[in-house]
Amino acid sequence: MGKDRPVRSLACFVQALEGLQVLVELRYDTLIRGMLDQVDEHMNLTLSSVVVEKMSNGEKHEMPFIHVRGRVVRYVHVPSNVRPHTAIEDHRKRISEARQLHAREAAQTFKPLLKGDQSQVV
DSSP states (O other), X not given: OOOOOOTTSXXXXXXXXXXXXXXXXXXXXXXXXXXXXXXXXXXXXXEEEEEEEETTTOOEEEEEEEEEOGGGEEEEEOOTTOOHHHHHHHXXXXXXXXXXXXXXXXXXXXXXXXXXXXXXXX
């Protein structure tokens, strides 16, 4: 894994849309409509309950899930009921809370070692 990416990136905004129905437009004139399940720092997307449509001929295919590489994403259409600023702030709060929880749990795990209790050492 690499360095932590700042929570002010474009990927952070798309991550804030996780759990929502989105429309993703890809290069090569393809549309994907589905539930956005996961987004990583490279804008790779995982969607479920997907309908893939070729814009050139209107052909549609339903799939249970799909993984899309970030480099082929042209647009992620934001649902009209989403306020971008609020979505980003909520996402940043969730990240901050998760980091704090992880730090507390890690401190509890290593507390005996810090006090010199060698009985916990494996």
